[in-house]
Amino acid sequence: MIEFSSVTKRFPDGTVAVDSLDLTMATGELTVLVGPSGCGKTTSLRMINRLDEASEGTIAVDGQDVRSRSLTDLRRGMGYVMQHSGLFPHRTIGDNIATVPRLLGWDKKRIAARVDELIDTVGLDADMVARYPHQLSGGQQQRVGVARALAADPPIMLMDEPFAAVDPIVRKRLQDEFLALQERLGKTIVFVTHDIDEAIRLGDRIAVFGEGGHLAQFATPDALLASPQSDFVVDFLGAEPQLKRLSLITAGRATPVEAPVVAPDADAEAAATAAHRAGTDWVLVLDGERRIAGWHRLEAYRQDTGRAVERFDATVSAADTLRAALGVLVLSQLGVVARLDEAGRFDGLLDQSSLNRALC
Numbered sequence: 001m002i003e004f005s006s007v008t009k010r011f012p013d014g015t016v017a018v019d020s021l022d023l024t025m026a027t028g029e030l031t032v033l034v035g036p037s038g039c040g041k042t043t044s045l046r047m048i049n050r051l052d053e054a055s056e057g058t059i060a061v062d063g064q065d066v067r068s069r070s071l072t073d074l075r076r077g078m079g080y081v082m083q084h085s086g087l088f089p090h091r092t093i094g095d096n097i098a099t100v101p102r103l104l105g106w107d108k109k110r111i112a113a114r115v116d117e118l119i120d121t122v123g124l125d126a127d128m129v130a131r132y133p134h135q136l137s138g139g140q141q142q143r144v145g146v147a148r149a150l151a152a153d154p155p156i157m158l159m160d161e162p163f164a165a166v167d168p169i170v171r172k173r174l175q176d177e178f179l180a181l182q183e184r185l186g187k188t189i190v191f192v193t194h195d196i197d198e199a200i201r202l203g204d205r206i207a208v209f210g211e212g213g214h215l216a217q218f219a220t221p222d223a224l225l226a227s228p229q230s231d232f233v234v235d236f237l238g239a240e241p242q243l244k245r246l247s248l249i250t251a252g253r254a255t256p257v258e259a260p261v262v263a264p265d266a267d268a269e270a271a272a273t274a275a276h277r278a279g280t281d282w283v284l285v286l287d288g289e290r291r292i293a294g295w296h297r298l299e300a301y302r303q304d305t306g307r308a309v310e311r312f313d314a315t316v317s318a319a320d321t322l323r324a325a326l327g328v329l330v331l332s333q334l335g336v337v338a339r340l341d342e343a344g345r346f347d348g349l350l351d352q353s354s355l356n357r358a359l360c
């Protein structure tokens with residue numbers, strides 16, 4: 001793990017960029033540093049690989065003070081994505097990505113294969129390896145920066161606003177890919193961003209920095225949203241914290257309510273029993289494979305109108321967020337959402353109480 005103990009950074013002109021910071025970042029977790037501009041995020045990151053030296057206090061990686069390690073050794077174990085990509089302008093994209101593997105003396109074939117693999121991982125075209133950084137857009141350069149940091153597969157990644165220069169759609173895609181990659185690689189990542197939604201999506205834990213480089217709060221995304229400890233943190237989290245919490249929970253984790261389900265050939269009595277048990281005046285009709293055929297009001301059985309089922313399309317999949325489920329719920333005529341499994345079969349009924357319980 002990475003452990004800051006009473007770390008202060010004072011620049012020669014007297015600016016205190018980081019003020020007595022205590023922070024422990026767990027191995028294999030993604031810790032996000034967020035906060036307003038100038039609050040010391042980049043400086044904190046740069047003290048880990050000693051691009052800036054702490055003025056007071058210690059930073060230890062796996063129990064060892066970073067000052068006791070040689071710079072080469074320390075930085076070899078840490079990929080660093082700079083805030084503004086920081087690519088070498090006179091080297092091609094391929095050469096930029098190959099920087100650390102070259103230093104490590106890998107042979108040419110292995111380097112070329114790794115470069116190809118990484119270009120693909122960060123979603124760039126293979127023909128870009130021969131270009132120079134100025135021939136790429138800002139967002140593409142940032143992705144090359146990520147590829148370069150990943151090149152020698154270091155256990156620790158320090159990432160300074162790596163997705164800041166891309167549009168919201170590409171950013172969302174990069175975040176998804178990044179989460180999938182992290183699931184596979186399990187690296188220890190320190191990730192700086194301005195974007196609170198990005199922090200909530202990606203972070204295992206979030207450190208909110210306040211003005212003057214002090215730590216305002218350090219917590220999991222859910223704990224931060226559920227109980228922010230100061231007005232500053234409340235302001236920083238922005239509007240609708242409870243909706244943001246809903247976006248952290250999948251529909252698969254919510255507790256369903258009793259569902260009034262019947263078979264297509266159920267009679268009036270069976271329908272009445274199912275509805276009574278669930279406290280509804282309607283039933284959900286499931287076919288033999290537990291797929292939703294539609295719904296009926298109980299009256300339809302009494303009137304015997306041929307009982308054509310009504311369409312039921314208020315559904316979410318188990319992998320959707322509860323925020324998505326709420327979006328469906330507000331438009332749902334019956335005030336419920338049906339959760340479907342991967343095969344599209346009925347897997348439980350959610351109503352407002354399910355959302356409420358997920359947050360309480």
Ligand SMILES: Nc1ncnc2c1ncn2[C@@H]1O[C@H](COP(=O)(O)OP(=O)(O)OP(=O)(O)O)[C@@H](O)[C@H]1O
Nearest residue numbers: 011013015016017036037038039040041042043044
């Ligand atoms: N070399 C330096 N000399 C003096 N002051 C510096 C130096 N580098 C950074 N600072 C100051 O330290 C403070 C923290 O800077 P830092 O770059 O860590 O902020 P940041 O949180 O990363 O901001 P941003 O979100 O804008 O990137 C700022 O007030 C900045 O002006």
Ligand SMILES: [Mg+2]
Nearest residue numbers: 041042043083
């Ligand atoms: Mg910065």
